[in-house]
Amino acid sequence: MARPIHAMDPALRSALVERMRFYRELGLTEFYRRAVDHMAPDAAPLEEAGARAGHAQERDESFARSLSGATATGAEIQPELVPSSSQSNFYGEEPAISARKRFSAPSEIAPVVSPQGRAAALRVIQEDIGECTRCALHKGRHTIVFADGSPTARLMFVGEGPGADEDAQGLPFVGRAGQLLNNMIAAMGLKREQVYIANVVKCRPPNNRTPEPAEANTCSPFLFRQIDVVRPEVIVALGATAATYLLGQRQPLAGLRGRVHAFRGAKLIVTYHPAFLLRDPRQKKEAWADLQIAMRELGLKPRERN
Ligand code: URA
Numbered sequence: 549m550a551r552p553i554h555a556m557d558p559a560l561r562s563a564l565v566e567r568m569r570f571y572r573e574l575g576l577t578e579f580y581r582r583a584v585d586h587m588a589p590d591a592a593p594l595e596e597a598g599a600r601a602g603h604a605q606e607r608d609e610s611f612a613r614s615l616s617g618a619t620a621t622g623a624e625i626q627p628e629l630v631p632s633s634s635q636s637n638f639y640g641e642e643p644a645i646s647a648r649k650r651f652s653a654p655s656e657i658a659p660v661v662s663p664q665g666r667a668a669a670l671r672v673i674q675e676d677i678g679e680c681t682r683c684a685l686h687k688g689r690h691t692i693v694f695a696d697g698s699p700t701a702r703l704m705f706v707g708e709g710p711g712a713d714e715d716a717q718g719l720p721f722v723g724r725a726g727q728l729l730n731n732m733i734a735a736m737g738l739k740r741e742q743v744y745i746a747n748v749v750k751c752r753p754p755n756n757r758t759p760e761p762a763e764a765n766t767c768s769p770f771l772f773r774q775i776d777v778v779r780p781e782v783i784v785a786l787g788a789t790a791a792t793y794l795l796g797q798r799q800p801l802a803g804l805r806g807r808v809h810a811f812r813g814a815k816l817i818v819t820y821h822p823a824f825l826l827r828d829p830r831q832k833k834e835a836w837a838d839l840q841i842a843m844r845e846l847g848l849k850p851r852e853r854n
Contacts, residue, residue: 660777666699669777673770677750683766685709685751685759691718692750695774701744702846703736704780704814705729706771708748708789708821709759715752720745725822729786732822732835736843744778746771748793764793775812782842783814787821805838808845817842 660669674694680686693710696719705721713723721729733740749759749767759767771793775783785791785804792798794811795818804818819838820831840850 659779663700666777670695670699670774673773673777677770680751683749683751683763685749685753685763685767688754689751690715693718693720693747693752694750695744695746696720697740697744698742699744699778701742701778702781703738703742703842704744704746704775704778704783705733705786706746706748706783706790706794707786709756710747710750710752711756711823712752720747721822724826728822728825732839735836736839737848744774744780746774748789758789764789768793772812775814780814782845783811783816784839784842785816785818787819787824790821791818805834806841808841815842815845817845 660666677692677694680692689710691710691714693714697704707721707725707729710720711723711725713726714720720726729745730740733743748764748771750770751767753759753763783794785794788801791801791804794816795804795809801818801820809816809818817838820835825832825835843850
């Protein structure tokens with residue numbers, strides 16, 4: 549009988565958690581399943597008949613606690629997590645096709661199902677990021693901008709990276725571009741709290757420059773993990789940077805807009821970045837056409853634009 553994780557020697561536990569995360573990042577499903585069963589033995593199996601949602605939630609939370617290193621006594625362990633360099637997802641460093649093969653598939657990790665479980669799993673990711681110094685962007689940032697919105701959102705927006713307002717407030721899309729994004733969300737008949745909003749990089753690039761490939765490739769594995777937890781049905785990539793790092797291919801926006809791509813189990817739609825739309829409002833009509841594709845995929849009723 550395996551010992552529950554909280555009963556283990558802390559050093560062993562820390563090493564085990566780190567190893568488990570590595571396996572999880574490799575997508576080794578069976579290992580993950582066994583780890584869930586061994587480390588959270590008090591939680592019922594997901595497949596068990598009856599009270600499925602309750603058990604699943606208990607299991608999610610128990611496992612999320614295990615991953616985050618929370619012990620039975622509430623003491624925290626802090627295993628180091630450095631994203632695997634093999635996860636650099638594109639751009640000059642490797643052919644787009646291999647990046648696509650690796651990252652467009654949905655995660656094979658057993659999904660976290662309950663809202664509480666998803667929120668806990670997102671906290672684990674945030675804890676893994678910690679006070680990140682993995683790339684040069686940390687030097688100029690004030691706040692790491694993790695995300696905003698619902699952990700069970702059906703629709704996710706992905707932008708490029710925080711600007712000055714976001715860096716100050718710790719939330720994505722709260723400046724002028726954010727105002728426009730809020731209007732776009734409202735035009736779709738949704739509230740900002742119903743969607744999930746994140747960026748390719750979580751720290752503000754100096755002078756709002758485009759993130760360097762090394763920065764985006766270091767940070768995007770955390771975004772992919774967020775996507776795997778939230779499991780949105782539709783992702784809207786806002787602008788070329790988001791489209792490039794999600795799709796793993798650099799192409800002009802024109803070639804990517806107007807169709808539905810597949811990404812990690814979600815339907816991905818590419819549109820203009822709100823900051824671009826502020827500079828060129830004539831393109832709003834085009835952006836609205838893209839959002840209507842998203843609405844159609846979500847089964848939302850088309851509305852007349854004001
Ligand atoms: N632009 C982005 O790409 N993301 C933000 O969060 C804000 C502005």
